[in-house]
Amino acid sequence: MAERDFIAVRIAVLTVSDTRSLEEDRSGDVLEGRIADAGHRLADRQIVRDERAAIAAQLRTWIADPEVDVVISTGGTGLTGRDVTVEAHRDVYEKEIDAFGTVFTHVSMAKIGTSAVQSRACGGVAGGTYLFALPGSPGACRDAWDEILVKQLDYRHKPCNFVEIMPRLDEHLRRK
Structure with a gap:
């Protein structure tokens, strides 16, 4: 391939x-x-x-x-x-991307231990746009980007990624 x-x-x-x-x-x-x-x-x-x-x-x-195409917020989580x-x-x-918060917690546990339980990081989709809410610390932003988002926002990432399904995110809005 x-x-x-x-x-x-x-x-x-x-x-x-x-x-x-x-x-x-x-x-x-x-x-x-x-x-x-x-x-x-x-x-x-x-x-x-x-x-x-x-x-x-x-x-x-x-x-x-x-x-x-994508919104990333930091702070207030x-x-x-x-x-x-x-x-x-x-x-x-x-739609909420439930696993985003779960994966972020897993990544955070490796860095800050049980303090990761205090984050409410989340992700979702609206109007064909991805939305992610990250904690306000630079470390949390680095972790979310480096461990999750850089891969999922790369069309070359396998076996699947957010970019390849982007054209279909709003297909329900185009149905007649």
Whole structure:
């Protein structure tokens, strides 16, 4: 079987924080650097406050944008009262990628032990766009990218990957 050619995807990065600016956003910087290093394109990068409606609104904006294939958010996935990123993601998901959180927990266990239980990282699909919510630490962003996303967002990864099914994510919307 012939090797597949790489297909670059367009990825938007959303940092959820009440206190960070783009200049102080180390987690967003980690993701932006890894996106570029992998050969993908940064479609947009924004910071939004820890407000459920504001997070969901930004996700919906990118879901509606044909120039965005994937959204990765960082921050707001913990257990405190201000952590509402997961709820905002679930407000917009059509389908949740349940195993993403499970695999992220497995990766995190190897790095931080049982503290991994405090993460609510999640993934889903809406409007033909993949959405992933990662914790706000640079280490968690590195782990999620290096151990999961860099492989699943690479069309050459076997036996399967997210990119190869991307054209079919919204097929239910095209049915008559």
